[in-house]
Amino acid sequence: MKPYLRITLWYLLFGGLWISLTDRLLRPASVGVADLTGWQTLKGWLYVLVSGCLIYFLTRGAHRLQAALERKRLEALSRTVKQSHHILLNYFNQMQLVILEAERSTDFDKSLIEIAREATDKATEEVHRMERADAQLPEKYPERLES
Secondary structure (H helix, E strand, O other), X not given: OOHHHHHXXXXXXXXXXXXXXXXXXXXXXXXXXXXXXXXXXXXXXHHHHHHHHHHHHHHHHHHHHHHHHHHHHHHHHHHHHHHXXXXXXXHHHHHHHHHHHHHHOXXXXXXXXXXXXXXXXXXXXXXXXXXXXXXXXHHHHHHHHHO
């Protein structure tokens, strides 16, 4: 059930029970209109206080559940990104091997080999930079999720 629907249903249930039960409790206690007005005012303030607490605890629970789901999603994303980095680095290592083989051959243009080496080195450095940046992200997210 969606958190907003669950919270709404609990609030409606609580409100309905509060009105019917407290009205039954006040019938024997009230002597006149002045007494009844005083009791109704007290009953109204108690309703606001108790329903406020109910809403607080229900929304806090929904937030905690949402934060836990978000943490799981972020962990899955982090694993996927790390695996992607690993795949890319393996690919770049394979490219370095191809470049080494190309250097041994006299059929390859040396300028093209140099361009391939520079591109592979630059891409490898960039993946390592992203790994360092991504390694810091999981530490920052729990603070955002708990607030």
